[in-house]
Amino acid sequence: MATQHSRSAARLMMTPAVFLLLVWMLVPLIMTLWFSTLDYRPMRGTFDCCEGLANYTRFITSSAFLDSVITTLQLLGGVLLITIVGGILLAILLDQPIWGQGIVRILVIAPFFVMPTVSALVWKNMFMNPVNGLFAHLFKGLGLEPIDWLSQAPMFSIILIVSWQWLPFATLILLTAIQSLDSEQLEAAEMDGAGPLSRFGYITLPHLARSITVVVLIQTIFLLSIFAEIYVTTGGAFGTRTLTYLVYQRVIESQNVGLGSAGGIYAVILANLVALVLMRVVGKNLDA
């Protein structure tokens, strides 16, 4: 009885929050859906109803669309790869008893607290600038021709910047996972004749699987909507236009709200597809 009472009470208490969340989510989604069926270009004063699916076909048939999807997936894949691999390596490193461990850990986590816009600007101006950047000085010091990172290797540069921001997150999650590994398991494996690499492959990595899943899922959600880093660095030029950025261009630069909204709906679908695939592929780690 008591539990049932408290359960219905709990439902009642949660209602406002759930309602707020629903409204918060549904209103923009429905407005986007509605806009996507309009020919709505505020600068020209057009606000014509009932375009049907014209915006959707126009968005998807434009040559920019497929490129942007590929770019989005490249960015996602690149950043996930770097952060997971780098995160595991850093976590292992930080797990070792080293001098000044506390300070090193704080330093490693610091980039996570820097705002995306700020970190993109810092990278652009202080590291990647072909004249004054640190990399340029480094190259010159080595007698090499400095590279203009953002125009010669734009995708790589953006992946680098975003990875730098997300590496601390991955490291933090994976470090706590590594610390929770029972050291007797590693010792047992050592006695069973497993070398350091086998121990990593057979014991540590499976132990980390669940945390890796969590990192991949959470990062994916945030990486699909990466915007500031592109806006600040390349402005979507040189093949760095992701789906999110394309939608932004359609709505703000071309002032075509209808077309942009259709793109937004595609982005929602893409995000759900990716999430679904990820859940299928790696989500089973979460059950065990």
Add this chain to the structure above:
Amino acid sequence: MGRITLDKVRKAFGDVEVIPPLDLTINDGEFVVFVGPSGCGKSTLLRLIAGLEDVTSGEIRIDGTDATHLSPAKRSLAMVFQSYALYPHMSVRKNIAFPLKMAKLDQAEIDRRVEGAAKVLNLDSYLDRRPGQLSGGQRQRVAIGRAIVREPSAFLFDEPLSNLDAALRVGMRLEISELHKRLATTMIYVTHDQVEAMTMADKIVVLQAGRIEQVGSPLELYRTPRNKFVAGFIGSPKMNFIDGAEAAKHSAHTIGIRPEHLIVTDEGGTWTGKVGVSEHLGSDTFFHVHVEGFPETLTVRAGGEVNLHYGDTIHLTPDAAQIHRFDAEGLRLA
């Protein structure tokens, strides 16, 4: 083969000397039990033998060859951990096969050995389960299975039964003894439970603060404990110690008498006391007796059906042949 010799082995963690230089020989095929109070260095000693800790100084020889700086894998020892340390994401079969896989045996041989071990340990029907789906006793058996498939020259057990309930503990104790008889391989077994030590060991090593207090067969330790510590540690319930005038009558600083060597009579007797708390076990009854002039109660063993109650007067006579005499340092007097 599995003859292990420790020669002046010493271990310190930083400035703290956990094991002062220590010599010990473990013969091939022996079942040796390390026993001692918590924190006395039993696990540390076992881990030194296993190679999981480096010795600070001294030498460890296995079958005559110096193994002091050999990696754990190369010592051909197998260890069963207190927490079992099974690999949670592998099936029981893969857990048991793991050391063989690391040794790069061919699959047919691996299968043969795993099946063999599973049969010995009654694990046949669990081979495809994960460790998380097993009971404590079954996990324990998997851990033992993982140790025996390698056919090591010695087994190391670190309190393997301490996570099991009392009934299961007795069962597993028998199984391990049985296994030792069948394999005739050296086994080193760490425990703080002196009943396990007494029942399983060929040879008991009593440790205190990293020092060996005495080495010997269970009965040797029971009959002729070398000092007060061993006398108090071996035997259950604990030996009674009496100081002062009573001890002086036997020209000793302290005398010790085990509860089972105190004879209860209705009349006369050497000591007269009042019955305090009594513990009825069915087969035996243990009385805690307050004797005039003794600072501590005496524990007395009597039969299961003895009719004595709280506050009753009781007469006790020690079995003269079973009185242990100790000097002021606690060492046994001949």
